Amino acid sequence: MSETLLDDRPRPSSAPKPKPQPPIGLLAELTHRCPLRCTYCSNPIELESRSAELDTETWKRVFSEAADLGVIHLHLSGGEPCSRKDIVELTRHAAEVGLYTNLITSGVGVKESQLDALFEAGCDHIQLSMQGADEEITVAVAGMKGAFERKQEFARQVVARGFPLTLNSVIHRQNIHQVPVMIEKAVEFGAKRIEIAHTQYYGWALRNRAHLMPTKADVDRTIEQVEEARERLKGVLVIDAVFPDYYAKYPKLCNGGWGTRTLSVTPSGKVLPCHAAETIEHLDFWSVRDHSLADVWDHGPAFEAYRGTDWMQEPCRSCERKHIDYGGCRCQALALVGDASATDPACVKSPHHDRMGDLARSESAFAPDPDKVSYRLIGAA
Amino acid sequence: MGELPDATVPKLPHGVRFRADKARGGHILVGPERIFNIDGVSVEILKRVDGQTDIAGIVADLASVFTAEPAVIRPDVEAFLIDLRDKQMVTL
Ligand code: SF4
Numbered sequence: 489m490s491e492t493l494l495d496d497r498p499r500p501s502s503a504p505k506p507k508p509q510p511p512i513g514l515l516a517e518l519t520h521r522c523p524l525r526c527t528y529c530s531n532p533i534e535l536e537s538r539s540a541e542l543d544t545e546t547w548k549r550v551f552s553e554a555a556d557l558g559v560i561h562l563h564l565s566g567g568e569p570c571s572r573k574d575i576v577e578l579t580r581h582a583a584e585v586g587l588y589t590n591l592i593t594s595g596v597g598v599k600e601s602q603l604d605a606l607f608e609a610g611c612d613h614i615q616l617s618m619q620g621a622d623e624e625i626t627v628a629v630a631g632m633k634g635a636f637e638r639k640q641e642f643a644r645q646v647v648a649r650g651f652p653l654t655l656n657s658v659i660h661r662q663n664i665h666q667v668p669v670m671i672e673k674a675v676e677f678g679a680k681r682i683e684i685a686h687t688q689y690y691g692w693a694l695r696n697r698a699h700l701m702p703t704k705a706d707v708d709r710t711i712e713q714v715e716e717a718r719e720r721l722k723g724v725l726v727i728d729a730v731f732p733d734y735y736a737k738y739p740k741l742c743n744g745g746w747g748t749r750t751l752s753v754t755p756s757g758k759v760l761p762c763h764a765a766e767t768i769e770h771l772d773f774w775s776v777r778d779h780s781l782a783d784v785w786d787h788g789p790a791f792e793a794y795r796g797t798d799w800m801q802e803p804c805r806s807c808e809r810k811h812i813d814y815g816g817c818r819c820q821a822l823a824l825v826g827d828a829s830a831t832d833p834a835c836v837k838s839p840h841h842d843r844m845g846d847l848a849r850s851e852s853a854f855a856p857d858p859d860k861v862s863y864r865l866i867g868a869a
Numbered sequence: 870m871g872e873l874p875d876a877t878v879p880k881l882p883h884g885v886r887f888r889a890d891k892a893r894g895g896h897i898l899v900g901p902e903r904i905f906n907i908d909g910v911s912v913e914i915l916k917r918v919d920g921q922t923d924i925a926g927i928v929a930d931l932a933s934v935f936t937a938e939p940a941v942i943r944p945d946v947e948a949f950l951i952d953l954r955d956k957q958m959v960t961l
């Protein structure tokens with residue numbers, strides 16, 4: 489038996505266009521509607537409207553195609569996926585075709601009866617977002633009164649039903665001091681796992697970056713806190729952590745490489761190699777309305793654009809790490825350097841690396857100005 | 870003998886699935902954010918983890934299929950299941 493934690497399954501080499509290996513994960517953004525308005529939301533600034541959303545039958549077809557293609561984990565996400573009236577029906581279909589279903593929810597506005605129905609429909613795992621470890625911070629981040637109380641109650645209901653629970657905490661300057669308390673809360677709630685994931689700056693988070701960026705000292709302290717807790721909570725709680733790459737030496741590996749392991753489908757059906765990929769405007773994203781998922785995965789131009797290593801420029805092209813990090817994040821390269829095929833500026837070999845660190849240091853040095861924060865919109869018209 | 874009483878009933882908890890992986894071949898045990906490749910005898914063990922059959926029953930069945938002595942294979946079966954329990958993929 490060998491464990492393949494999601495990051496080390498074999499990936500294709502850059503030999504002459506072999507058929508790509510099948511994906512293992514599908515992120516289905518069922519809707520952009522959400523009762524919360526988090527400042528770090530990674531949904532695009534241009535939210536897709538309810539009227540543009542795929543209907544029930546189309547999502548079911550997509551899930552069947554995903555299972556045939558080889559997808560193992562299905563992440564039902566949004567927005568708030570439970571804003572969809574058909575969430576139970578969609579979950580049941582996904583489970584029936586053999587997908588492992590992970591519901592990614594804010595927990596706000598999910599009724600107990602809905603939770604029962606989801607359990608019975610075969611929902612495997614629930615991932616609950618946690619914006620802060622108390623009411624004050626939760627309101628400041630998510631823009632909704634009473635949300636913390638409600639989340640606590642939801643976590644209790646989830647665990648009582650026998651679902652495995654993961655807490656997902658997106659970390660930034662407003663809540664970074666609460667990391668140890670969040671970890672304690674996870675244990676108290678009976679979660680099996682917590683993700684301490686530093687904000688990634690796309691969509692609303694990029695707009696709010698100056699407000700969200702933590703100082704290097706805060707990040708270093710968090711790394712120590714996480715290491716200490718991991719050791720102490722072995723066998724009780726798994727802690728997965730992602731730290732901001734603005735202060736890093738090498739970039740992060742994008743989901744195992746572009747078009748290699750995962751894909752996302754937006755509420756209206758566009759298939760993306762990564763959930764932020766629409767920021768790369770020149771890419772041509774095929775829709776599930778016109779193509780099968782297998783067709784998009786094997787031949788979609790947006791997937792082919794940065795798959796493998798052929799697209800690379802220097803310094804990536806001749807770098808010994810190119811099969812380790814695949815040149816980092818394409819979206820970040822575009823956002824900060826203006827070229828989606830450039831080396832991710834998080835890499836020390838990028839000519840823009842110092843500028844990136846300076847930006848983070850200067851933005852994090854000022855007190856956040858609450859008047860300048862953009863809460864995301866609840867949903868598009 | 871082993872550590873586990875005869876009447877122990879191994880079970881896959883809610884949120885753990887064992888299935889064939891048609892796209893890549895072989896079998897996988899899937900949990901939240903994790904995938905284990907399962908091969909060889911391990912597949913035969915997990916196929917018998919149905920939430921009803923106790924460990925003595927699983928071992929007896931395997932022993933008859935593979936014409937082996939139950940006492941000989943039992944430690945391996947137990948070690949495999951205990952390892953999965955420690956990974957929160959099986960309850961015992
Ligand atoms: S130069 Fe490119 S491949 Fe090399 S470490 Fe930097 S980002 Fe990775």
Ligand code: SF4
Nearest residue numbers: 742762764817818819
């Ligand atoms: S391209 Fe960048 S934003 Fe998109 S998944 Fe990869 S690392 Fe994340």
